Amino acid sequence: xxxxxxxxxPDPRLAERAKENVAWLTTISPKGRPSxxxxxxxxxxxxxxxxxxxxxxxxxxxxxxxxxxLHFNSDEHGGSILVIGGKAEILPDGLAxxxxxxxxxxxxxxxxxxxxxxxFDREYNVRIRIRPERTWGF
Numbered sequence: 001x002x003x004x005x006x007x008x009x010p011d012p013r014l015a016e017r018a019k020e021n022v023a024w025l026t027t028i029s030p031k032g033r034p035s036x037x038x039x040x041x042x043x044x045x046x047x048x049x050x051x052x053x054x055x056x057x058x059x060x061x062x063x064x065x066x067x068x069x070l071h072f073n074s075d076e077h078g079g080s081i082l083v084i085g086g087k088a089e090i091l092p093d094g095l096a097x098x099x100x101x102x103x104x105x106x107x108x109x110x111x112x113x114x115x116x117x118x119x120f121d122r123e124y125n126v127r128i129r130i131r132p133e134r135t136w137g138f
């Protein structure tokens with residue numbers, strides 16, 4: 001129906017896909033170009049939480065246009081596609097180490113990128129919430 005808001009229903013595959021380490025967050029540049037970037041993420045209820053360094057292209061894009069998509073890598077045959085479209089917002093506070101599930105999922109990867117918990121919290125101190133509005137895939 002045109003003009004009628006349809007409520008979002010989470011894709012049943014989402015819980016399994018949320019275990020993956022990387023998803024692709026696509027923002028829109030000021031010139032209207034899609035700008036995909038790999039991100040670490042966790043689910044917070046039905047929302048996704050991503051952490052970023054301050055003053056990055058992705059944060060500037062979100063401040064100008066909250067429409068984003070988040071998609072997961074395909075399987076080796078090009079299947080298992082899942083894309084989430086929604087709105088992103090930059091939250092006023094919050095550290096990765098305080099976000100439920102984030103350290104459990106990613107702390108073991110910090111040494112490979114020369115980080116520890118305090119350094120990651122200090123440098124990736126922008127918390128972004130992505131509220132899904134629709135999904136598609138096959």
